[in-house]
Each structure stands twice: as C-alpha cells, then as structure tokens.
C-alpha cells in the first residue's frame with residue numbers, strides 16, 4: 023500500500039506542473055504543515071482527502087496559480103462578414119467591415135453569410151493573387167481564418183466575384 027502511494031505521488035505532481043504555474047514568490051512562504059502533508063501523503067500517513075485539501079489551500083492562496091493553460095489559448099479575434107448579396111455587383115453587400123483595422127497577432131475569421139460560394143484570395147499591391155492567405159471555396163456558413171503577425175495593409179478579393187475587394191490593416 024505504502025509502495026503504491028509512493029509511485030502515485032510523483033505522477034500527481036507532474037500533472038500539476040503541466041497545467042498550473044507555481045508562484046515562486048509565494049512558494050517561499052509555504053507553511054511547514056503543507057510540506058509535511060505532502061511528505062506524509064507520500065508515506066501513506068495522511069489520507070488522499072487531506073492531501074487534496076492541502077492542494078486546495080495552495081490554489082486559494084495563489085501558491086499554485088491556475089492561468090498558464092488558459093493564457094495560451096487566448097487569442098485576439100476579429101471577424102469579417104461576407105453579407106448576403108455580396109455576389110451581386112449592384113448590391114451594397116461589401117465585406118463587413120470593408121477595411122478591418124487590427125493589431126498584429128490578431129486572428130481574422132471570414133464568415134460567408136451569403137447564399138452563394140465565395141473565397142478569400144490575397145492580393146499584392148498591383149491586384150495580383152499571391153500565396154499568402156487564400157481560402158478554399160466557402161459555402162454558406164463556412165469560415166476561414168488567418169492570423170496577421172506583420173503590420174501592413176493587405177488586400178484581398180473573391181476570385182468568383184473579383185469586383186469585391188476588401189482590406190485588412192494591421193498596426
């Protein structure tokens with residue numbers, strides 16, 4: 023039994039290190055009873071419940087900070103809608119917004135809200151298609167996303183409806 027718990031203990035700690043960050047400033051002031059609880063749990067002296075209560079204490083007192091995993095998932099988002107009627111040359115159905123302004127690192131999502139196929143093809147300054155951000159044909163409801171890391175002005179159009187030109191300005 024004691025042997026089994028000694029095997030389990032390092033596994034528990036390795037999971038904590040992956041998912042949480044440890045606040046080393048606070049770790050200087052970890053109370054002796056916390057250290058002893060960990061030691062005694064490893065030796066099978068205290069119960070699993072007491073060990074879990076101790077971890078709860080560490081989280082509540084910001085010794086273990088639950089943020090690193092969530093922070094990595096946070097991304098800056100913006101979206102551009104391809105509105106219904108976008109394909110009609112006489113309609114006012116331009117991209118919404120027509121010129122999106124974002125900060126670098128933003129992930130832009132185009133959403134096709136029109137009833138016909140569209141695509142997103144990036145253009146150079148002369149209006150030629152370049153291999154930069156280029157979507158496959160998007161059905162109604164389909165999305166395409168691209169993350170802009172470099173400042174600049176990026177034009178794009180739809181190759182099916184080449185009169186539909188939009189831009190993204192990255193600051």
Ligand SMILES: [Cu+2]
Nearest residue numbers: 140180182183
């Ligand atoms: Cu189109």
